[in-house]
Amino acid sequence: MSGSEPASTVTAWPGAAAGRRLVGDPPYEHPGASTLMRTVPFGPTGRNAANIVAGMMRISGSTDEEIRALYTAAREAGVDVFDHADIYGGERHLCERMFGRAVTLTPSEREQIMLQSKTGIIAGESYYDSSYEHIVTSAEESLTALGTDYLDVLLIHRPDALVEPDEVARAFDDLEASGKVRAFGVSNHTPRQIDLLRTAVTQPITVNQIQLSITHSTVVAQGLASNMAGEEDSVTRDGGGILDYCRLHGITVQAWSPFQKGVEPGVFLGADEYPQLNAELDRLAAAYDVTPTAVATAWITRHPAGMQVVLGTTRPERIGEAAAGSDLPLTRAEWYGLLKAAGHTIP
Template identity: 50%
Template sequence: MKQIAIGPEKKLGSAVVQGCMRIADMSEEAVDHLIKTDLENGVTFFDHADVYTDGACEALFGKVLAKQPGLRDQITLQTKCGIVRGNGDHNKAFDFSKEHILETVNASLQRLQTDHLDYLLLHRPDALVEPEEVAAAFDALYDAGKVLHFGVSNQNPLQIELLKKSVRQPLEINQLQFSIMATGMIDAGINVNMTVEGANVRDGSILDYCRLHDITIQAWSPFQFGFFEGVFLDNPKFPELNKKIDEIATKYGVSNNAIAVAWILRHPAEMQVILGTTNLTRVVESAKGADVTLTRQEWYDIYQAAGNILP
């Protein structure tokens, strides 16, 4: 498995990350099997959030860790905080206050049955953020050895700069939606000085900003189109794209999942890819994408097959 040098400290992490958002309905035995399958295929990085099924995902994962004490040392464990859930799946608020961060991280540690997190990310921007509050929380967590590294999720350059005004720890990761069918981060850079729709910069050039500041991008929803509208692989809505992906998959002797992963990892930003699937076959197939290096022409062929036009 290809390793990614994360953040300015260049701590190594697997190029493919196991997202744990969908494990709540699994048995302990199934989660244990998932973790072991990940490790067997080089996936050592696991992503959580305190709001995933109201903490049930963390709690289930923690039960598996507790039964195998040596397992914690084999993995990199990450969670996110800052979203306040309302009824159902709707967000009630965002909260980056010191009190909320400390409370939710301590709860996550308890559920995960570990004494520390390798990474803590702030989950979506809080419009009422006070950087001094975040800094105080991060200092307390870092000094206590509860969190080793920090980052953000779905934030633009100026939001990160605002945090950096007070936060003394490096912000090493930014989770952002990116896939073959969600290419907003690169469209504007390709269409500089053009009048087409793709030329509009909507994210403050976050991709270039992260590369300039040694912030590792973690690409979420690598197989989705739109905002959780469905997968594009094997979807009859996208015949040209799937034809091109299948053609390249055949060349490399891998699945279409692997090519979708390889397309993201081919970008020189050195991103990580977060898998949302818990299907063991798809996990194995997707992990193989880290060992495929697409040619420059193949990368652009896929980009254009997705409906993008080069100027």
């Protein structure tokens, strides 16, 4: 990404230079803060961000023009966080490279958005690597691919059974000190795995990106059924209460695959296996004068954890549809009704 505009005079969010925000610092509205969508605190950084994020995992089949159209639609809808990973696209850093080539940003435009990436999965060989060398090298390669000087956020993509918290901490410290990464987080981590990292990592964990949709809602359903013997939902798979843990620690939950069925590939929207759910989505869509996509988005944004929904669409028009669910005030009855219609028992 490049631009003819002189270097931006907009100061980066406070965590950037000084390391981090101090308790008691006033909330900080970054220059590109969305006025079109509901914003939520972005972890404990003091920065807010729109509660809809544009995920870039599926853009490898798009042309430069299509990527630009997707980016423009996202910005026009109020999206200010763009989610990447080193592995997106199959070939390492492919989607990041395509985004960096297609989207030209002036320095001030760059300051108005957040580029988030991930590291730690060795895709072709199916293993995880959270070593110092891998984290630092992968982050530096992401910068080159995206054509930017810094990542706003770097996430550890999946828990690594061989994790050495001290090494992760050293990598985060060096990336922060060199200005290459401004904030850090995790993805698919349990409370205990985050606690383990926190024994050495001193930066706040800003984000935990986890799979969550109405039909893949174990992290919600477990809490409801925790004491219901014999209920499949009572089986704890996440170490217990990941949503509560994130709320307790000010970690922003990002919901990935918000419209996917879950275990099976494909979206639940319009799928024959979910007649009750789709009937309920259609009913609420008509009542609120939005699309079922907006209602499915609102099922996540309505949760008081202040979650962000990470969209995976490659179609500009679907970003606008989802954005209509950014601040849709589903009632408690409607919210629980959707969970029930997806097949969960409300004890």
